[in-house]
Amino acid sequence: MTVQDLYRSKRLGANDALGHLRDGDFIIVPTGVGEPPALLTALSEQRRRFRDIKVGQILAVRKFGYFDPETVEHVRHVSFFYGAASRPGGQAGWVDFIPSYFSEMPALIARGQMAADVVFALASPMDAHGYFSLSLGADYTMAAVAKARAVVLEVNPHVPYAYGNCRVHISQVAALVEDETPVMEVGLPSIGPVQQAIGKYVADMIDDGSTLQIGYGGIPDAVVMQLTAKRDLGVHTEMIGDGILTLIEAGAVTNRRKTHHAGKSIATFALGSKKLYQYMERNPALEMHPVDVTNDPYEAARNDKLCAINATLQIDLLGQCGSESLGPLPYSGTGGQSDFVRAANRSREGKAFIVLPSTAKGDSISRIVPTLTPGTHMSTSKNDINYVVTEFGVAQLRGKSAKQRAQELIAIAHPDFRGELREQARKLQLL
Numbered sequence: 001m002t003v004q005d006l007y008r009s010k011r012l013g014a015n016d017a018l019g020h021l022r023d024g025d026f027i028i029v030p031t032g033v034g035e036p037p038a039l040l041t042a043l044s045e046q047r048r049r050f051r052d053i054k055v056g057q058i059l060a061v062r063k064f065g066y067f068d069p070e071t072v073e074h075v076r077h078v079s080f081f082y083g084a085a086s087r088p089g090g091q092a093g094w095v096d097f098i099p100s101y102f103s104e105m106p107a108l109i110a111r112g113q114m115a116a117d118v119v120f121a122l123a124s125p126m127d128a129h130g131y132f133s134l135s136l137g138a139d140y141t142m143a144a145v146a147k148a149r150a151v152v153l154e155v156n157p158h159v160p161y162a163y164g165n166c167r168v169h170i171s172q173v174a175a176l177v178e179d180e181t182p183v184m185e186v187g188l189p190s191i192g193p194v195q196q197a198i199g200k201y202v203a204d205m206i207d208d209g210s211t212l213q214i215g216y217g218g219i220p221d222a223v224v225m226q227l228t229a230k231r232d233l234g235v236h237t238e239m240i241g242d243g244i245l246t247l248i249e250a251g252a253v254t255n256r257r258k259t260h261h262a263g264k265s266i267a268t269f270a271l272g273s274k275k276l277y278q279y280m281e282r283n284p285a286l287e288m289h290p291v292d293v294t295n296d297p298y299e300a301a302r303n304d305k306l307c308a309i310n311a312t313l314q315i316d317l318l319g320q321c322g323s324e325s326l327g328p329l330p331y332s333g334t335g336g337q338s339d340f341v342r343a344a345n346r347s348r349e350g351k352a353f354i355v356l357p358s359t360a361k362g363d364s365i366s367r368i369v370p371t372l373t374p375g376t377h378m379s380t381s382k383n384d385i386n387y388v389v390t391e392f393g394v395a396q397l398r399g400k401s402a403k404q405r406a407q408e409l410i411a412i413a414h415p416d417f418r419g420e421l422r423e424q425a426r427k428l429q430l431l
Contacts, residue, residue: 014177017175027118038154043064058081106290121137123153137269150174150175152174155177160278166289186273193391195218206230211307213237231254232254235247295340310323317430324377342384
């Protein structure tokens, strides 16, 4: 039987493809725009026919009908990292949450510590050899493909065929659903003067020939916009987005001086515009790999001059970062921040940057605090933090005493809060 014969034999409508589900199944769905809308819409419409189905995903971007507190006994979302679609349910308690380092999720699946009964994923059209590309989210999904009882792909002509370890063969697939809905586009965050000021501090510290990991958000993208004049930058990141595409188009990214995966940009998921997805199509300069390749601190650190740029919500005077909750209220997740901070610390001449505005809520509260707000989910430890950057400057913490750290961080806090921070630091015997 040819691969085309196999394809035709496995093609189903979205509703019929749900026949591969069993009550109690855990469905793995890729990050972000790699989620399959036709399959998840069908599941939402028919959710009451199932019991105890879980849908596990990092960063859901669409709020499908199954995001419903009244039907969680039928289908429940399990988040690995909250976004706008899943956050309200997480904060209300009817969306579950599994904490983990992004880099370790494939191992959790392989070891059976995280279930993966079925995979639902968006995929490119099949090539002549019978392979589909999970270009929008190789992440933990490739590990789930190897483990799952049933792999159901939603084949879409708008999904790029990318190179790297992100391919699935027709023989691994239980069912195929065809859909032509354009891939969801996610624009760049808004950038204001505070973000620009922070971005300039970081950009000035990034040398030609550095390899970049860029997190998502206004400040990381503000850094990117100020790197267009750099030369021979490389990319080894978890997310490729339009910010990195801007650097590629400007000629700043060549990957020539990378010491690992030389000549290629490496990522595990894509989140951007149609232009980005078109750039990914059969592009030999880009490879999409599972997250245990992109985010593993040892692997990423094989790149010399690795610069990791990630945002936090709050940092205390010892350097502990609360990047994923507002006090005890969940907001996002650990993601890859800790992975890349550790990687940059291991990298020869690497630099790990944690960026944040000095204040929140219209300058009414300081994001630099004596101690983290009670209940805060601590994302990156004091032992790992190196550079912390606000619009008022740069604090370098690694190798510094507790007293020196407090002094450095108070110096980049908003001036309105420095006196209060000094007083609190004295009470904590940090000054």
